[in-house]
Amino acid sequence: MTHPTHQLPAYAAGHLTGAAAAAVTAHLAGCPACATQARAWHATATAVHDTTARVAPPSPGILTAIRRRLATTPGTTPGLATTRPVPTYRRDIGTRPLHRALGILTRQRTLIRWPVWTLAAALIAGGAILAALAPTRHAAQILAMTVPLAAALAVAGACGTDNDPPAELAAALPTPPRVVLLARLTLVLTATVTAGLLATLALTALTPGGGAAGLVTAWFGPLVPLSATSFALSVLYRPSAGVTTALALWLARALSTGQTAPTGLSPAVLRLVDPLWTPGPAVLTAAAAVVATTFLLSPRLPRSRHARHIWR
């Protein structure tokens, strides 16, 4: 026998009608257990009913107050209002901002795929070892060729959304996409810059004579424009574009400074990238502008392009 357990509350409160109510009545006649349940629900419903009925009806003043407010507040024509009765997700927004920021950053660390971290760490470690083995005067140059490249590649890997299932997940969460992007950029740059600083400190401790400040300037300068370029292309187009461009800029610099075999390219062309490697205020400002523009544009990109990448 199927007991109408879940219909009993509505039945006892008198909200069940027609055939449904008749079926329950018939069942109760032959089922003492359900009849007791129904009596318990009836006692509950009566008490709830009485309690509700004891609440005094709204005073006429309330309707008057509502009418007055609707008449005096602008934008209260039905349908013209901008307020929505169903609020968007706002439950925890605004409480403990530092805690939330830390939480978002921590999540990004696990969401960024491991090859990104491994590649950046390997490049920086390799650069530091090379710089330690090479003559002291080349140390700055070697670090300037490795740390910025590591940063640019890591930024492309972390901030681009090419074929990245975690990005799909992040897009479904209430954290705004800009915040996620900012968190990823912050995390990756903090990690690479910290690694670069550690490598520099280790280097200056091992090889006396080299100034740590000079070394840091040598690699931090190019890191800024190179990462900005990679970031913009990865976010606005696709990560492979960011990676390719960073590698191309790196190669041009390597060819123009290194004593390599002659290439078909004119040295003048190769020297065009030099301002990126010894950036002045203009280049740094432009890099900041590129990053800011990318942030502004990023949530407004057509989603279909992203979807195509993800389902490919």
Add this chain to the structure above:
Amino acid sequence: MDDTDLPLLRLVAAGDEHAFELLYTRHAHALLAYAEGLLRDRGAAEEALQETFIALWRSARTYEGRSTVRTWLYGICRRQALKRMNGGRPAPRPLDEAALLPSTEPDPEVVTLARADTAAVAAALTALPAAHREVLTLALSAGLSHAEISQILDIPVGTVKSRLFAARAALARALPVEVEGRPR
């Protein structure tokens, strides 16, 4: 029920103040009782009621019909009441309650409740946690279906069912202990 509410709401969307008043007359008392039950404060409950009907007037045209008009109103009223709740939202119910399966066989507490007099049950009702009183009010006084309550409280239908039974069990436990054989 909703055959009457929906045309009224469409009229409100077109700016009909008389329809607005009719909707107010139909639901204001029940909504006020609901808000007062949540807030236990007449003034705050009246404020919540005002805001509910202001929201109704402003959003009538954007009503999407995903729930009945009444469920929609209860949902707005609940949000307005929670905004005014001292000490934030009602504490989430413990997890074991969600897993509570109502049994068919009545336990002794249910038998006690079935025999208890109305005044004692009403007194016990005031001692219940807000979430329990709320679900009982919505189901037994407002007469909303499990599906409608699930929309208002934003919880699964199964949780509505188990919470109803948990609320009744808590109510039975809150009754004064009955001495066997005492004349009633």
